[in-house]
Amino acid sequence: MSPEKDPAQRVAIGISFGNSYSSIAFTTGEGKAEVIANEDGDRQIPSILSYVEGEELHGGQAKAQLVRNATNTVAYFRDFLGKEFKSIDPSPCHQSAHPVQHDSTVAFNIRDTPEEKENAVTVADITTRHLKRLRISASDYLGKHVNSAVITVPTNFSDAQKDALNKAAKAAGIEVLQFISEPVAAVLAYDARPDAKQADKIVVVADLGGTRSDVAVIASRGGIYTVLATIHDYEVSGFQLDQVLMDHFSKEFMKKHKTGGDPRENDRSLAKLKLECEAVKKALSIGSSANFSVESLAGGLDFTATINRSRYELLASKHFAAFARLVTHAVEKAQLDPLDISEVILAGGNSHTPKTASAVQNAFPESTKVLAPSTSTTAINPNELSVRGAAIQASLIQEFELEDIEQSTHPMVTVTPHLSHAVGVLCISGDESTGVFHAIVDAETPLPVRRTALIATPREGGDVLIKLCEGARHIKVTKPEPKAKQAKDDSDDDSDDESDDEEELREKTWKVGKVLSEAALRGLKKGAKVEVQINIGADLNVNCIFREVGGKGGVRGLLSGPKSQQNGSA
Amino acid sequence: MASVQVSLPLPVLPEGWAGEKDFKAIGHLSHATDRNIEPVGPHFLAHARRKRHKRTFSEDDRIQAQSNVKKVEDDDAGEISEPEDPLMLQREAKDWKNQDHYAVLGITKYRWRATEDQIKKAHRKKVLKHHPDKKAAAGQAQDDQFFKCIQKATEVLSDPVRRRQYDSVDEAADVEPPTKKETQKGNFYKLWGRVFEAEGRFSKTQPVPKLGNEKSTKEDVEHFYNFWYNFDSWRTFEYLDEDVPDDNENRDQKRHVERKNQNARRKKKTEDTARLRKLVDDALALDERIKQFRQAENAQKNKRRLEKEAEQKRLAEEAAKQKELEAKAKAEQEAADKANREVAKKAKEAAKNAAKKNKRVVRGAVKDANYFHSGGDAPASQIDAALNDVDHIILKIDNEELAALTAKLSGKKNGGEITQVFKDEVQRLVEAGKLKEGEAKSLA
Numbered sequence A: 001m002s003p004e005k006d007p008a009q010r011v012a013i014g015i016s017f018g019n020s021y022s023s024i025a026f027t028t029g030e031g032k033a034e035v036i037a038n039e040d041g042d043r044q045i046p047s048i049l050s051y052v053e054g055e056e057l058h059g060g061q062a063k064a065q066l067v068r069n070a071t072n073t074v075a076y077f078r079d080f081l082g083k084e085f086k087s088i089d090p091s092p093c094h095q096s097a098h099p100v101q102h103d104s105t106v107a108f109n110i111r112d113t114p115e116e117k118e119n120a121v122t123v124a125d126i127t128t129r130h131l132k133r134l135r136i137s138a139s140d141y142l143g144k145h146v147n148s149a150v151i152t153v154p155t156n157f158s159d160a161q162k163d164a165l166n167k168a169a170k171a172a173g174i175e176v177l178q179f180i181s182e183p184v185a186a187v188l189a190y191d192a193r194p195d196a197k198q199a200d201k202i203v204v205v206a207d208l209g210g211t212r213s214d215v216a217v218i219a220s221r222g223g224i225y226t227v228l229a230t231i232h233d234y235e236v237s238g239f240q241l242d243q244v245l246m247d248h249f250s251k252e253f254m255k256k257h258k259t260g261g262d263p264r265e266n267d268r269s270l271a272k273l274k275l276e277c278e279a280v281k282k283a284l285s286i287g288s289s290a291n292f293s294v295e296s297l298a299g300g301l302d303f304t305a306t307i308n309r310s311r312y313e314l315l316a317s318k319h320f321a322a323f324a325r326l327v328t329h330a331v332e333k334a335q336l337d338p339l340d341i342s343e344v345i346l347a348g349g350n351s352h353t354p355k356t357a358s359a360v361q362n363a364f365p366e367s368t369k370v371l372a373p374s375t376s377t378t379a380i381n382p383n384e385l386s387v388r389g390a391a392i393q394a395s396l397i398q399e400f401e402l403e404d405i406e407q408s409t410h411p412m413v414t415v416t417p418h419l420s421h422a423v424g425v426l427c428i429s430g431d432e433s434t435g436v437f438h439a440i441v442d443a444e445t446p447l448p449v450r451r452t453a454l455i456a457t458p459r460e461g462g463d464v465l466i467k468l469c470e471g472a473r474h475i476k477v478t479k480p481e482p483k484a485k486q487a488k489d490d491s492d493d494d495s496d497d498e499s500d501d502e503e504e505l506r507e508k509t510w511k512v513g514k515v516l517s518e519a520a521l522r523g524l525k526k527g528a529k530v531e532v533q534i535n536i537g538a539d540l541n542v543n544c545i546f547r548e549v550g551g552k553g554g555v556r557g558l559l560s561g562p563k564s565q566q567n568g569s570a
Numbered sequence B: 001m002a003s004v005q006v007s008l009p010l011p012v013l014p015e016g017w018a019g020e021k022d023f024k025a026i027g028h029l030s031h032a033t034d035r036n037i038e039p040v041g042p043h044f045l046a047h048a049r050r051k052r053h054k055r056t057f058s059e060d061d062r063i064q065a066q067s068n069v070k071k072v073e074d075d076d077a078g079e080i081s082e083p084e085d086p087l088m089l090q091r092e093a094k095d096w097k098n099q100d101h102y103a104v105l106g107i108t109k110y111r112w113r114a115t116e117d118q119i120k121k122a123h124r125k126k127v128l129k130h131h132p133d134k135k136a137a138a139g140q141a142q143d144d145q146f147f148k149c150i151q152k153a154t155e156v157l158s159d160p161v162r163r164r165q166y167d168s169v170d171e172a173a174d175v176e177p178p179t180k181k182e183t184q185k186g187n188f189y190k191l192w193g194r195v196f197e198a199e200g201r202f203s204k205t206q207p208v209p210k211l212g213n214e215k216s217t218k219e220d221v222e223h224f225y226n227f228w229y230n231f232d233s234w235r236t237f238e239y240l241d242e243d244v245p246d247d248n249e250n251r252d253q254k255r256h257v258e259r260k261n262q263n264a265r266r267k268k269k270t271e272d273t274a275r276l277r278k279l280v281d282d283a284l285a286l287d288e289r290i291k292q293f294r295q296a297e298n299a300q301k302n303k304r305r306l307e308k309e310a311e312q313k314r315l316a317e318e319a320a321k322q323k324e325l326e327a328k329a330k331a332e333q334e335a336a337d338k339a340n341r342e343v344a345k346k347a348k349e350a351a352k353n354a355a356k357k358n359k360r361v362v363r364g365a366v367k368d369a370n371y372f373h374s375g376g377d378a379p380a381s382q383i384d385a386a387l388n389d390v391d392h393i394i395l396k397i398d399n400e401e402l403a404a405l406t407a408k409l410s411g412k413k414n415g416g417e418i419t420q421v422f423k424d425e426v427q428r429l430v431e432a433g434k435l436k437e438g439e440a441k442s443l444a
């Protein structure tokens, strides 16, 4: 058996493979994920290859070649893999080797040998070369021959794309144990922290990358993740933010040097401008101002300038707003409300930008925790979320046979019925005569599931009724009291839409739905607690046990699932 | 999972609640949704172990299992639905201000209604097709003009502020109001409904009330026109601004153009407000419902007037009748009174005559009683005294007593008897206090 196929000889890492950057990570003996720096010391390794007289440059060194050797530098190619030429968007490659049609696939015409001629190198080959470099960097760091990996991909990566990536990886000496989706890897990275508390919650992962942004709404139930909705956008991106700075500094440059010309209109100037602007953008994530400095930017003229963060935030404000809108759209798409979201995990490099986080925070209520470097001291580096998740997953499955992994990830295993409504009990609260619903199992919980609840009883104990129901989440909107009008009476025809400006109060409440069962517990002691255990099968049969905590006996009940599974829409 | 803690208390068991072994099944769970769980993390591994039971699944199983799964990913771009006008494809990007951004993105059927998502998807489709690299691959000239048009269109339409500026002047979304003739020939609600729907896009207040149809209530119609007469529009006209020269050039010139633009915007806004006002006036004038409501109102008014008149007539008639009745009663009363008076007069005269006669009888009786003189002819003094006394008595008594006295005296020829009658009368009068003792001495 070849080493990568034999679990005993496996050395597995996690790889995140982005259009802009890739990362590699491994899991330590203590189960901690660690991101590996390559020989240049980079943990965010540009997904770029460049060829200079037959020599292959990778990562940061290749990126530097975008200025002098753009046509032999291949960048931003991940999304071309496994696709036909007609369905790719070549836009990100504007300043590097352009993609061309090659049979039914995509290639780059580059001089990748010492010879003076251009070769058509397919995107599959480019990917293989890139992954090989990553594998070597990881192997060098670990001192072990890395031969397998878990690789993260976007949620909309098609089977054809995965297939192509799998083959490219194999050619690079990497057995792909599993592809996992980037947002789920991010959730796993957070959940794998030793101090993480497991709780049912809805998490949004919002990834503002270099060439695209991706948002996923994920139900996390008992440590199992279900993607409820996703959105992808190829306009809202780090490129746009870079562009804002490029436009700004170009104008500044032209103001200062009337003769230099527009640096955006010359390829080499543009490349320099872009590299420096990305650096400035990164610097503004930590500093309140940053320096721009490029030798011979255009027309042989050097240019230095500074910009402060608030200026940048203002210039780019519509892009931050667009990103925040994208995040709320995804929530809408999942038919949820911002109030349903417990956490927003900000991923992707641009989540380092404080304004990215604050724009998103503003789109959510205070109850929603936004996890980004600027909003949470315990946030994980947004660049590393995917790769950490991948490394953790790799450590979980590396001892399995490939066949075993494949069977475990088979739809027969993953396709699972999810509760359409929350299930819970009716309690008593002050003025509500009909009872208040309290969820025990939330909607979108995969089945089967078992949950227990401890419920308070009336002060004197005695006999209680336990009513099991379905509950529907309801957003209660309270309009603010219309402001008392200024005493003047003649202001009658004042438009009444002024009050719209005031924030309405929105709360998450429950509407009591279908009653499932009633049970009685008698003779409870003063101050007793009642334990309710609910088991719901994949067939929607419900098995429940009601008992007094510390008491004897109890009541059992059985509910059968809905009659006909056919008219599911009913 | 830690257990859920519920701090609100359970309700007390209602009196008389009963269930077999203290449990009552009532309903079933609602149907579940099939979704893919992510094969990631330690909890999934446990799930997979339980679910697999060491079974092996086939490709058929895969298809079967996935058949009902709720889709999460949208289908990719798909086909461009609108045909592309060859002339449009030859547009110059520098003329972007005059391009139809919706046509460039192939979403003319949506225009101002297009959602952000639709714009994004349309943009992506166009990019995939028209990127200059694609043209190069197809052996076409490296021409990126239309690609730049696409980028411009997206730039404008995906910025909410700039999109409104463009939508403000997107004539292709305008619906010309029908003429009077057209309206009269066609269906008012259909023809004008479209106009108002298009105009409604400029309303700050949404949703905009609908024109409705012939069945709309008066209230709705009034609300509709009130809304349009108080229309609050976000329409602006800066999209039509003349280009302001770059900041480095002549400042005065720049300021001049800016001022010109400001004035032009203001003027266009005023014109637009007037245009809309006229449009609403026209619609109102042609709206049959308004006439009908007015007619109905008039009819109502007429009805009320007629009713009022009828009532007045009825009241007048009633009053006349009453008056007549009263007059009749009065006349009858008067006649009766008159008759009574005559009867009374006659009776009075009769009584007077009777009294005269009675007096004569009484006086005659005195003579018959020989002036109350016993034996022989009565001396003159006695006659005087007797006559005086009798006159005195007559004076003191009324006609009835006189009649009674006369009755007592009638038929009596005997002087003694007559005298006695007078004496009795005197006695009665004295007792009744009408005569004093000592008066009528002749009869004492």
Ligand SMILES: Nc1ncnc2c1ncn2[C@@H]1O[C@H](COP(=O)(O)OP(=O)(O)OP(=O)(O)O)[C@@H](O)[C@H]1O
Pocket (backbone or CB within 6 Å): A017, A018, A019, A020, A021, A022, A044, A208, A209, A210, A211, A212, A213, A237, A238, A239, A278, A281, A282, A283, A285, A347, A348, A349, A350, A351, A352, A353, A383
């Ligand atoms: N510290 C930082 N501050 C601000 N932006 C940063 C920072 N670090 C990286 N970025 C930006 O993040 C983007 C790269 O994001 P990421 O590392 O998630 O790439 P990726 O997953 O390859 O993205 P994609 O696939 O969308 O191109 C770039 O636009 C980069 O400029």
